[in-house]
Amino acid sequence: MRNSLRTPYDGIVMAAPVTIPYARYSIESAQWWIGRALSALVARAGIKASDIDGLCVSSFTMGTDSGIGLTQHLGLCVRWLDTIPLGGASAIAALRKAARAVQAHDADIVACVAGDTNHVDSFRLTLENFSRFNQDAVYPYGAGGANASFALIARNYMRTYGVTREDVGRIAVTQRANALRNPHALMKTPLTIEQYLAARPISDPIHLFDCVMPCAGAEAFLVMRDDTAASLGLPAARLLSTIERHNAFADDPMQLRGGWAMDVGELYAMAGVKPDDLDTVQTYDDYPVITMMQFEDLGFCNKGEGAAFVRQHDLTIDGDFPHNTSGGQLSVGQAGAAGAYLGLVEGLRQVLGEAGPTQVKGAKLGLASGFGMINYDRGLASGAVIFAGPGR
Amino acid sequence: MLQRCEACGAFAYPAREACPACLSAGLAFVDAPRRGALLAETTARVPSDVYFRERAPWRIGLVKMDCGPTMVAHLHADCVEGAPVLMSFQLDKSGQAVAFARPEGETPNMADDRQWREMTADPKFRRVLVTNGRSVIGQEAVAALKAAGAKTVFVGVAEPWRPFGGEQLLRGQQGIEVVTLDASDEKSATDLAADIGGKVDILVNTTEYVRPGGLLDRRGTSTARDEIDQAYLGFINLAQAFGPAMRMRGADGTNSSAAWVNILSVYALANWPAFGAYSASQAACLSLSHCLRAELRPGGVKVMNLFTGPVDTEWFQTVPPPKVAPRAVAQAIVSGLRGGLEEMYVGDVAEEIRQRLAANPKALERELDK
Numbered sequence: 017m018r019n020s021l022r023t024p025y026d027g028i029v030m031a032a033p034v035t036i037p038y039a040r041y042s043i044e045s046a047q048w049w050i051g052r053a054l055s056a057l058v059a060r061a062g063i064k065a066s067d068i069d070g071l072c073v074s075s076f077t078m079g080t081d082s083g084i085g086l087t088q089h090l091g092l093c094v095r096w097l098d099t100i101p102l103g104g105a106s107a108i109a110a111l112r113k114a115a116r117a118v119q120a121h122d123a124d125i126v127a128c129v130a131g132d133t134n135h136v137d138s139f140r141l142t143l144e145n146f147s148r149f150n151q152d153a154v155y156p157y158g159a160g161g162a163n164a165s166f167a168l169i170a171r172n173y174m175r176t177y178g179v180t181r182e183d184v185g186r187i188a189v190t191q192r193a194n195a196l197r198n199p200h201a202l203m204k205t206p207l208t209i210e211q212y213l214a215a216r217p218i219s220d221p222i223h224l225f226d227c228v229m230p231c232a233g234a235e236a237f238l239v240m241r242d243d244t245a246a247s248l249g250l251p252a253a254r255l256l257s258t259i260e261r262h263n264a265f266a267d268d269p270m271q272l273r274g275g276w277a278m279d280v281g282e283l284y285a286m287a288g289v290k291p292d293d294l295d296t297v298q299t300y301d302d303y304p305v306i307t308m309m310q311f312e313d314l315g316f317c318n319k320g321e322g323a324a325f326v327r328q329h330d331l332t333i334d335g336d337f338p339h340n341t342s343g344g345q346l347s348v349g350q351a352g353a354a355g356a357y358l359g360l361v362e363g364l365r366q367v368l369g370e371a372g373p374t375q376v377k378g379a380k381l382g383l384a385s386g387f388g389m390i391n392y393d394r395g396l397a398s399g400a401v402i403f404a405g406p407g408r
Numbered sequence: 409m410l411q412r413c414e415a416c417g418a419f420a421y422p423a424r425e426a427c428p429a430c431l432s433a434g435l436a437f438v439d440a441p442r443r444g445a446l447l448a449e450t451t452a453r454v455p456s457d458v459y460f461r462e463r464a465p466w467r468i469g470l471v472k473m474d475c476g477p478t479m480v481a482h483l484h485a486d487c488v489e490g491a492p493v494l495m496s497f498q499l500d501k502s503g504q505a506v507a508f509a510r511p512e513g514e515t516p517n518m519a520d521d522r523q524w525r526e527m528t529a530d531p532k533f534r535r536v537l538v539t540n541g542r543s544v545i546g547q548e549a550v551a552a553l554k555a556a557g558a559k560t561v562f563v564g565v566a567e568p569w570r571p572f573g574g575e576q577l578l579r580g581q582q583g584i585e586v587v588t589l590d591a592s593d594e595k596s597a598t599d600l601a602a603d604i605g606g607k608v609d610i611l612v613n614t615t616e617y618v619r620p621g622g623l624l625d626r627r628g629t630s631t632a633r634d635e636i637d638q639a640y641l642g643f644i645n646l647a648q649a650f651g652p653a654m655r656m657r658g659a660d661g662t663n664s665s666a667a668w669v670n671i672l673s674v675y676a677l678a679n680w681p682a683f684g685a686y687s688a689s690q691a692a693c694l695s696l697s698h699c700l701r702a703e704l705r706p707g708g709v710k711v712m713n714l715f716t717g718p719v720d721t722e723w724f725q726t727v728p729p730p731k732v733a734p735r736a737v738a739q740a741i742v743s744g745l746r747g748g749l750e751e752m753y754v755g756d757v758a759e760e761i762r763q764r765l766a767a768n769p770k771a772l773e774r775e776l777d778k
């Protein structure tokens with residue numbers, strides 16, 4: 017039963033999930049990676065580039081090029097354009113905007129794309145330009161890079177709820193097992209809990225296997241109405257519900273919950289499903305402790321029970337709670353803003369039955385979440401989406 | 409200092425353009441209550457920043473201020489999660505103001521903390537050169553620095569064979585070494601730097617040359633030339649002789665060079681016609697100190713300027729009180745180094761001029777004319 021005052025996303029679908037395989041370092045530009053993703057989208061959907069009349073882009077390393085510059089660069093003529101600088105929440109924010117645009121017939125086919133390159137010095141440059149609050153409040157503390165900020169959040173969360181490194185490690189270890197089935201994952205060797213625990217400390221309690229590896233890559237999908245998809249003969253996933261929230265719980269002294277906790281009721285009510293109904297879940301895993309927080313905030317267990325939840329469930333592809341089935345950012349790599357798309361694009365492949373070696377049998381109903389913009393003391397942006405494959 | 413909303417009283421950090429509680433644009437920096445609680449800490453072991461990577465492991469934490477905001481801060485080793493801390497802004501080696509959390513109560517050897525010492529120029533364990541031991545200020549500075557735990561105090565004396573008042577305070581004392589130095593003589597400065605230049609962690613420039621008089625009541629330029637020779641060119645000689653080695657040794661582990669101190673007249677900021685030419689020589693030194701600060705910054709060496717009103721010494725005899733006791737200047741040198749400050753105002757006159765200059769410079773100029 018659907019129960020929401022918001023306009024339903026009736027007839028809005030996503031199609032043609034595309035991943036351009038990641039590379040640790042790339043001498044190409046972000047524009048090159050975005051160009052590859054658009055080219056793959058067009059090929060996958062069997063359309064011409066000129067059929068794309070809406071574009072939504074996210075990238076950290078596009079330099080001074082704007083979204084509109086990109087249309088000229090790539091030869092696109094669109095009547096709807098947006099750029100979304102929301103870090104790990106960019107994919108869900110892009111989808112929400114694109115869905116309403118095609119629903120209102122402001123556009124017919126919107127390409128949502130994120131891509132970033134990774135030159136040897138990209139990381140430092142991104143850091144220095146991340147946000148003014150970050151420059152004032154984090155960079156002079158040697159804590160540029162998210163590691164130290166997340167370490168503070170992780171330490172407080174783990175102490176508050178009695179979570180051990182071993183609990184958190186289960187998430188990283190099972191994602192690696194999933195990644196071994198994904199030929200495009202940058203991490204290609206198994207990871208045991210012993211190796212996880214013995215890894216070198218980066219910023220206590222964050223250790224090496226809690227961190228993502230920055231890389232280059234791109235991800236994309238198309239948003240359209242179901243009649244458009246049908247006329248193109250494209251398999252498509254129906255959009256059931258979305259949530260998005262920024263700067264939630266600003267009065268919490270430290271982050272123990274993300275914005276999902278504020279809107280989770282709405283997420284399931286609008287979709288008309290329960291957490292138990294989901295066949296795959298793709299969380300935003302810039303650090304496994306943030307994934308544990310999402311298990312709680314997205315309603316799979318109560319607050320403070322995330323550790324028990326990961327002990328009681330098998331998070332692998334063939335387990336009872338298939339989670340981050342591609343291996344997630346922790347094992348595939350974090351391609352800048354494309355990291356926001358990784359879970360959603362993999363989730364779309366799952367419900368469309370196109371995931372190949374990482375396919376969860378019979379997956380029809382998926383959830384993907386995003387989290388972004390750590391800003392000196394907390395992640396500011398959160399979002400989530402539920403979608404269904406054909407036949408559900 | 410934190411921003412406080414003039415409309416609703418909420419404190420804000422990091423600095424912003426609108427109040428997050430009421431959206432008012434009226435945010436002024438005020439002295440905020442310094443107490444907070446340490447929420448969580450982390451030890452960064454492989455920081456991305458080269459400076460911190462060389463100093464890793466480095467402890468930072470998130471502090472919830474009693475007055476509202478949360479702040480990332482460098483941590484004193486004695487800070488404990490959940491316990492109260494006192495926050496201050498310190499100037500780091502790049503001259504940027506950064507938050508530092510210390511335990512609320514005193515702990516043993518509190519000032520010896522590794523991360524705290526990185527933010528300050530505490531004379532304890534350090535080797536100091538006081539450039540002029542013939543002056544009372546110089547002698548008081550030597551005593552104060554020694555009492556503050558300086559390992560060695562070199563004290564420069566021109567023509568050391570000539571006797572001078574207070575000589576017994578310097579000679580034959582443990583940890584005090586009298587060295588030959590006439591700052592106004594380029595060769596003398598260079599010779600001394602060749603000898604001890606690699607061992608000076610803190611240089612305290614106590615050069616004084618005070619003569620009364622302005623422009624029209626003097627004849628010719630000979631006095632002005634002496635003022636420039638002693639104070640301004642003396643500063644240049646010292647900087648050229650000792651500055652390069654100090655800049656190179658700014659990151660030299662425990663025995664690093666840390667600070668350069670100038671004692672300047674507050675009339676460097678606003679000319680006092682009764683000592684008008686002297687004021688001008690001090691203004692020249694002040695300008696030069698900013699150049700020195702910029703040039704020493706890459707090495708992480710601080711430049712502290714200590715502004716004083718008339719000091720209770722021979723050449724200010726005719727000036728009525730209030731005057732600054734040389735001992736107060738010496739104590740200010742130590743406390744400024746311990747706090748890692750860039751500027752200090754010593755005594756009532758200096759403080760008053762600082763405030764009036766900020767409030768109304770033209771009115772101050774007219775006032776000093778009396």
Ligand SMILES: [Zn+2]
Nearest residue numbers: 413416427430
């Ligand atoms: Zn206000």
